[in-house]
Amino acid sequence: MNVFYNNKPYNMAENNDLFGTVFKAETIRSILDNSTEYFEENNMIALYGNWGSGKTSVMKYIESKTTRYKTVFFEAWKYEHDSNLALSLFEQIVAIIEDENEMSSPIIESIKVLGRSIFNFGKKLLHNSEISLYGITVATGLTENDIVSIGNRSFYAEVIEFNKKFKMLIEDYYQHTSRKILIFVDDLDRCESENILNLLSSIKHFFTDSNKIVYFCGIDKDAVNKAINIKYNNIIKSEEYLEKIFDLTFNMPEIISVDEFINDFFRKLNIQNNSERYSRELLQDFFRRMNFTNPRKVKKVLNKYIYLNDLFKSGLGVERHFPESFENHSPMQMVMIMFVIILYEFNRKLFDGIYDIESKFAQIINNHKAEQVYTEQSRSESLSSFINRYRASYKYLNINFGMSDSVIIEKRRNDIVMLIMSILPTDINNISVPALGSNNSNEVNTNITNYISQFRMTENKILYLFALQFFDLVSDINKKKYTDHSGNIGFYSLFQMANLYF
Template structure:
């Protein structure tokens, strides 16, 4: 039975639902952490690089479970503390308060010292390429308000208190001899808070000898944070190299088929192929592989599917997606594509059928690429003459879907922006690849390539549509 999937870490990870490759990656990292403890007095801060939604939280939750017993494990979901005035102090409190009944005196001393040291830290930290630094005047001023101790004494006291805390929780009978702290959800924090927490970790939390940190990091978020705070003065890559001793990366090859088939029953087939496999192939062809984004799109698709199956659907115009023995595969693809654009490419979605803007851009590009009037005229005829403003509203049930009609359809979905355009670019997939060049290939570019691949399907199934191409965009706009 198909069900909506949450955008949360996979709790009960198995080979069957591990569409990211977490188990394989987690096993490698587990071995690394277990076999390199002798290095942790010097190497203490690690990162897992992966874009938003790539499964960093799932991997760290898996590692936490696998390393329990060998490490004292802590999981700090930084975004939950985003509203706190001092994120680094929240981290410290999270560590020392995990077990509220033990080591009271040690914890109190560490919190007191840490509170004084980290108070005002966010205002005092600065970065000097290629390393970190502290604005001493600001921090000393904060410390002087307490009369004593001095900043240097406070640092030394924090070092001692942190190591005492480590000793208490790692040397008791049956206690693991090392701590590992997982830092999650940094991607979701404000740029200032991201940098302050990472800087505090590097400057103060590495005083320990038995505590290591593993951070899930979206490099794009860090780059934006560094740029927001420091402009071009500090290079994001240099900052990351200074913060993290060793970095790992999330698996790149997401098994889209495993994820998609969580939504579709195996018995839903088109000929000898499962519908889930066909949709998985669709996502792959569109280079749409981020697991969290796929789940968002399929959750909305499933809402439409359930609406069609309900009594409410009698009063609602719904896309004719494939469902049991009804619907068409092309309309299923079209619905998924429009959902992708609306959710993640809103500018493209807004201008999707803007033939006037597209025609202007294409004409300008042709003018720039042809110096001969005869060649330019031929290029314009082979491209711009297919711009048919009425085609968008056609009922295809009695339409003779010729080769020219397919080109008109392609033009409605082709990218608005083009860097280099030559004539006859819509004649075939090869012609399009050679003659329609864009520097940044987005989803709409790959959708055109996909339409070339399913050209026969499009021609056959468009005649079964009850709605025009324009109607589909209206439906998605109104429904979701």
């Protein structure tokens, strides 16, 4: 049985809504079906969301549930090789109308010829266009003295004629079917920057005159912002640009609950042991605290864990490279492996930084304040001396719950600090070493937490957030909540496992 998650858009329904987005989709569907008069005057809609946030699944849901519209699903990325997305969109609209409508052939053929002529010159029009924002007009190409013509008519006349006939085409379809047309534009965030803006501009210029057609675009603001910065050199802000294009906007949730998804993941793996509840709770908490809730990314991480589970059970003799208690799916182990997967799949440079630990040791020393003294109960020494003592043994350091129960024991305390240093980012300088000379465990814990907090301004938040969570996991506070003791887990060996099998 295939237990892997499909990382493509899926047919969303209440019984498979692992991320809680059906309510959002149904709300938008209801607005579209019950406010058709509003959309006669406001026919440009955007659904904002990051890559992988579920925009396509929401649009597919609306497409399958709407009762008031004939739908067209335009996947922009599929047609990008044509270098003329507007023409591809136009031809898809006309083809669907032609298949369903008995409009006379001359009208269809006329609009086809005119459309091809217009969009073959489309880039010239777009280069000749202007965008006015807050009284500032930005010209994007030709001057008013330039003449663009098709045959014996000016380009201006051709555009007017096209708008007239396209409106006639849509109106005639409505008269024959009593249905308006809803165009979904998807996969824009996978297109080249120039093509994103060109398609949005073309829709606004050429396709919106009729009040019997609505455009629903999935938009990644980061992709649009990048495209605008490239084209307009930061003169125009993406928010201002999008406000000029779209009449109504919706947003995918920025933070999506992964709780039900994790529950489903445990069902898929058939994890049933004494630590199941703790593992489940800890994993849910892990994704929340890491701000790692993008549906597509979470699926990819869990699929990689499922792959490891299948590999472990394969009988291929790979067990020696896995944690000794891998088959137990213990709480600490699962969290640590998920962290390693996230780094490997989405932050490879950070993964390599920890895997190439010798280089990181040098960075750690350089990033701390010069002449800092690392104070222990039995000795004081320079940070470089402390790290040099640990170089040979670092790769064999083990993790388990309650490591800081014996935090006042010098060896265990130093293990914790060394592991935390190896996790933390290296883009923050002038760091003070933790003060660990006390024999009071609470004071030592506080000092370690304060040490980690010095990295809060890092650009590599994922390392900072995990360092905080890691220390919580090995502290005696968390031991009281998660009572399962999973044995020793070799921290560096997890990176070796990933490097070997991913």
